[in-house]
């Protein structure tokens with residue numbers, strides 16, 4: 001067991017958790033390749049969960065095309081594909097448990113009320129919300145009472161007792177992240193928030209390793225706090241750098257079409273994509289063609305560059 005691994009042994013279980021809000025692009029492909037390699041190179045189990053709870057942003061046909069893209073790349077998973085929205089009852093049950101324990105509470109504040117009342121300046125660490133001053137904490141005995149008295153729908157917020165959580169990320173190292181006040185774990189429209197759903201689903205699937213892109217690093221302390229409130233141990237976290245365009249900015253539409261579907265249409269092989277991603281990770285020569293399984297013996301998190309990977313179409 002390496003020094004960076006947990007001292008007590010837990011089964012090694014990871015997951016791929018795409019959101020079907022668009023087509024898979026190279027940035028997603030890299031994170032999924034690394035998540036797959038990290039688990040498969042050590043003989044662990046890997047699940048596939050489609051995170052489709054963000055209703056309005058889910059694009060029709062995107063679940064099917066996501067699965068197709070992953071298969072085209074040569075990534076596989078164990079067991080049935082899980083669909084997050086199938087777990088709505090379970091999410092609600094956890095929300096009820098947290099609320100009954102006084103660890104979460106109904107909140108009728110609108111976004112503009114929160115912005116007005118927020119006293120602390122919003123520090124920009126990637127969490128897109130003002131710090132909530134706790135106006136509804138302890139104000140209502142139930143969601144029903146809050147709705148009856150105000151005529152408004154309620155969100156549910158987690159009652160946050162600490163300001164920041166420090167943790168050891170297996171790639172990013174020691175991290176300390178702010179929680180930014182009582183945060184929403186169920187939206188006003190009744191949908192569970194990403195922070196809650198991801199924790200409940202990972203917990204229910206026994207996930208012990210989460211490898212994902214480091215744009216989600218600021219969410220990690222919030223998720224760890226939910227684990228704590230549920231009396232559960234968090235998974236090991238591995239946050240890897242994003243893929244950026246030649247201008248150093250996060251890969252996006254401005255860099256042209258970097259969707260896997262686009263390269264596939266252009267006749268680029270999955271081996272060329274995997275080869276380019278492996279080259280960007282420092283494991284193979286430029287221009288190599290390979291399948292994910294060819295990289296199993298070379299996968300080494302400690303040799304992965306800490307800088308974002310710069311993509312250019314010349315790589316394929």
Ligand code: GLU
Nearest residue numbers: 017018019051198212216
């Ligand atoms: N579904 C999330 C996304 O695609 C990833 C969630 C996670 O890995 O925790 O951004």
